[in-house]
Amino acid sequence: MSNKYVEMGMRSPVNLTWEVTLACNLRCNHCLSSSGEKACNELSTAEALDLVEQLHTARVFQVNFGGGEPFIRPDFEEILAACHARGIMTCISTNGTLITAELVNRLATNPLVAIQVSLDGARRETCDAVRGDGVFDAAIAAVKLLAATKIPASINTVLTTHNASEIPAMHDLARSLGVSLRVSRFRPSGRGADNWESLRPTPAQLLTFSDWLAKSGDVRTGDSFFSLTTQERQGLGLNLCGAAKLTCCVSPTGHMYPCAFLQSDRFEAGDLRVKKFQEIWDTSEIYASFRNLRIHSCEECTRFDQCHGGCPAVAWHLKNDINGGDPECLERCVTSIADNRLDLAA
Amino acid sequence: MAAAGIKLHPSCRVRQEGFGLLFYDCKGPRLLFAATGTLLPADYFGTVRARDEFPAGTSESQKPALQKFVTQLLEKGFLREQ
Ligand SMILES: C[S@@+](CC[C@H](N)C(=O)[O-])C[C@H]1O[C@@H](n2cnc3c(N)ncnc32)[C@H](O)[C@@H]1O
Ligand code: SF4
Numbered sequence: 001m002s003n004k005y006v007e008m009g010m011r012s013p014v015n016l017t018w019e020v021t022l023a024c025n026l027r028c029n030h031c032l033s034s035s036g037e038k039a040c041n042e043l044s045t046a047e048a049l050d051l052v053e054q055l056h057t058a059r060v061f062q063v064n065f066g067g068g069e070p071f072i073r074p075d076f077e078e079i080l081a082a083c084h085a086r087g088i089m090t091c092i093s094t095n096g097t098l099i100t101a102e103l104v105n106r107l108a109t110n111p112l113v114a115i116q117v118s119l120d121g122a123r124r125e126t127c128d129a130v131r132g133d134g135v136f137d138a139a140i141a142a143v144k145l146l147a148a149t150k151i152p153a154s155i156n157t158v159l160t161t162h163n164a165s166e167i168p169a170m171h172d173l174a175r176s177l178g179v180s181l182r183v184s185r186f187r188p189s190g191r192g193a194d195n196w197e198s199l200r201p202t203p204a205q206l207l208t209f210s211d212w213l214a215k216s217g218d219v220r221t222g223d224s225f226f227s228l229t230t231q232e233r234q235g236l237g238l239n240l241c242g243a244a245k246l247t248c249c250v251s252p253t254g255h256m257y258p259c260a261f262l263q264s265d266r267f268e269a270g271d272l273r274v275k276k277f278q279e280i281w282d283t284s285e286i287y288a289s290f291r292n293l294r295i296h297s298c299e300e301c302t303r304f305d306q307c308h309g310g311c312p313a314v315a316w317h318l319k320n321d322i323n324g325g326d327p328e329c330l331e332r333c334v335t336s337i338a339d340n341r342l343d344l345a346a
Numbered sequence: 347m348a349a350a351g352i353k354l355h356p357s358c359r360v361r362q363e364g365f366g367l368l369f370y371d372c373k374g375p376r377l378l379f380a381a382t383g384t385l386l387p388a389d390y391f392g393t394v395r396a397r398d399e400f401p402a403g404t405s406e407s408q409k410p411a412l413q414k415f416v417t418q419l420l421e422k423g424f425l426r427e428q
Pocket of ligand 1: 024030031032033065066067068069070093094095117118123156157158184185186187188189192193
């Protein structure tokens with residue numbers, strides 16, 4: 001069932017992803033933003049602080065900081081402090097390599113911050129194959145520093161074909177470190193698109209994961225697996241794509257998009273150097289088109305009420321069709337496995 | 347010791363939307379859509395309130411529904427007793 005209140009339209013996003021820089025000290029081969037070098041013309045400190053003020057006026061509840069590596073930005077703590085001074089909750093996604101005891105102590109003074117450290121395997125070899133040598137150890141050290149404070153901390157894992165069998169072990173690892181586990185769906189964007197075929201989980205792995213997730217109520221997914229959601233997890237999220245309805249994305253250069261996985265000219269909703277945040281949210285034609293998006297090709301499916309056609313970003317990247325229906329939804333995973341069996345039997 | 351009153355939980359936020367109040371709990375995260383119209387201002391639970399205290403102008407006929415709503419918010423953890 002769709003959410004009638006979401007359909008009515010929100011005055012502003014509930015939360016948003018703000019990629020504060022494209023600069024990163026790592027070159028992960030799944031990176032959705034192809035991060036590495038800083039983008040030219042990234043928002044200045046003054047522009048970033050002005051945006052925080054606009055988000056406050058718009059009553060945005062939470063900002064999820066990503067990038068690039070947010071802690072590379074020299075003024076990042078200043079931006080955080082501006083959010084916290086206005087009561088805006090923050091969640092930072094970090095690769096963990098720049099986390100020091102001093103930084104953690106400073107962050108721990110504020111109750112409005114949460115941190116998720118990215119770790120893409122329970123085994124050092126699995127994680128470092130995606131993120132680079134030495135990253136697993138650095139990330140674990142960061143998690144330990146965070147777990148010793150009151151900062152709500154989690155490990156975030158992007159499900160790939162290489163770590164799919166390690167997800168239960170990731171859960172155990174997170175528990176043993178005293179933090180929670182969040183698993184994100186791998187999307188074919190940025191370097192993730194370049195390496196899609198070698199990293200994407202197989203339909204069988206997605207189904208196994210879906211079953212495991214159904215039994216693991218404490219594992220969060222940021223609703224990114226709603227296309228695979230089983231009955232057991234129906235109550236845990238809204239089970240719909242929130243892009244342009246409940247959330248949106250701000251790029252390092254101040255361009256707004258429906259979500260972090262659709263940051264191209266085709267999906268640009270507006271430029272914060274030209275228009276105000278609220279004006280873009282209210283008047284962007286791209287946002288209006290996402291709010292009116294109906295995946296008609298999925299409407300006959302018995303699971304339509306549960307997934308509403310899935311992730312438009314995946315449909316766009318894989319089928320070049322934003323209305324095309326999620327090629328990796330639960331129903332299509334089951335069908336594709338059955339088709340393979342028939343092919344083998346023939 | 348009896349609780350002095352109720353207040354928005356520190357992990358929660360609330361704002362006015364066209365349909366009423368939108369509550370957000372960053373732990374989860376989870377949302378609660380409350381079709382309260384303009385009965386309760388969004389900042390109402392920003393300060394400690396008695397459980398049976400409502401904005402001036404609330405009619406007697408509206409109070410039972412609002413009281414039930416406050417109880418639900420407490421049960422769901424969006425409000426807490428202080
Ligand atoms: C882009 S990173 C930026 C923040 C920080 N550098 C980090 O790695 O956590 C934010 C999150 O997105 C995840 N991510 C990267 N590429 C992805 C992709 N193609 N699909 C889904 N999530 C991805 C990362 O693993 C990380 O947890
Ligand atoms: S996923 Fe994060 S750490 Fe890895 S390259 Fe992208 S921004 Fe850097």
